[in-house]
Amino acid sequence: MKGQYDVVLYNNKVHYHLTIKRNITILRGDSASGKSEFIRLLAQYNGSPKSSGISLICDRECIVLNEGNWKLYLETYRERIFFIDEGNDFLRTKEFADAVKGADNYFVIISRENFPNLPYSVDEIYGLREGKYREAKRVYNEMYRIYGNLPDPQQKPEIVITEDSNSGNEFFENDDTYTLSFNVEASSRAYEAYAFNKATAGNNGYGEMEGSGYTASYAFTATESSDKKSFTNITSRYENGSLVYYIPAGKAELTTTAATVRGLMRSSDRCWLWERDGCSLGDACR
């Protein structure tokens, strides 16, 4: 299943317009923004399409998955768009993650939780908000990308830091950027690839990337010999299927030759590119 799909769902009170671009889309955001109401409407529509009073316009069938039907539906259906509300325990299971990876369907997941087993893109995390086309009788709800304001896609990193000397490192070695691998602390797991555009020492190593790429917050330190340097104003985006972090040019430049870089990066949204078996680097996580 490929391509993007518009999903329009409405009754006489609310009108939703979602555009689903990838196989996994995450919907989150403030409480009371209409996420669960969407699921409620769609479930009612699924149960009784003609007499529910609810209208659905989409080129693909849209179905709500729940604890009782998800296994059967994933085994049975192809080329559907499945919607899953928060509170379903199966969302966090490896069994579900494996089923998603092998499925020819799209999935829209409503949740704020971590799903480290699922390969979704930070670009496909959305919220719902009341749209500007408010009719007298009906409230129009539309999607907005939560982590926007990403760097120029043409920007090229000068240094790429990967978790170790395997997969990610090998991929970027073929690029003309400088690749540096590093070992992650025992407590750390997800580093994938970190790219630096003129690595810079800032005044502090803490920040939250409001509107610039990541939900969470990060603490990032680079240790160069005995001098600890910290970075700030980090932004991120996907490049070649990998989550890439940019540190803008500034006062000091990280020396790549003797550096031991230790990153502490945690977020509720991650791309697990290097954990996927047999994936194509070009389109992984997309």
Added chain:
Amino acid sequence: MLSIYYGLYKGENYIDNPDLYFDNTYEDAWLEDPHSKAMVKDIDKSELIGPNLVISPVLGSIPVSRLSGGVKTLIQIAHDPEHVYNASACGDNCAAWLLRIGKEKDVLVRLGHQMRFTEEPFDIRIENTGQVVHTRKELVTAVISQGLLEETL
């Protein structure tokens, strides 16, 4: 004080789906509390008339079962000390209310994501470690550096 357990909480009294749990267990008295009415007004932009009626500007007259999952969770955290609720059912617009509840009583909630607590300074106890933090920087750094959200099923 507000205590937060990050990650997978395994206690017997844990409620992972507070939205659903509320619908089947709420008590009328909870919905007559002025604090509950204020939460509904703030989060859902709706009027909580009583245990059986909410007036929503979008949906019209609705039962309390159609309140948002976030405000249902807040109401339960405020009124039910017997359970540990999954506060990841709450959006960031609920964070101030969690802190407010924590100022009035000792409550323990669970989070599976980084909620944005913007009203600094605050007192939050990280249940996993016992550490008490007062700023977002302290909280986020502690959660990140100790990998509290790393565990998976």
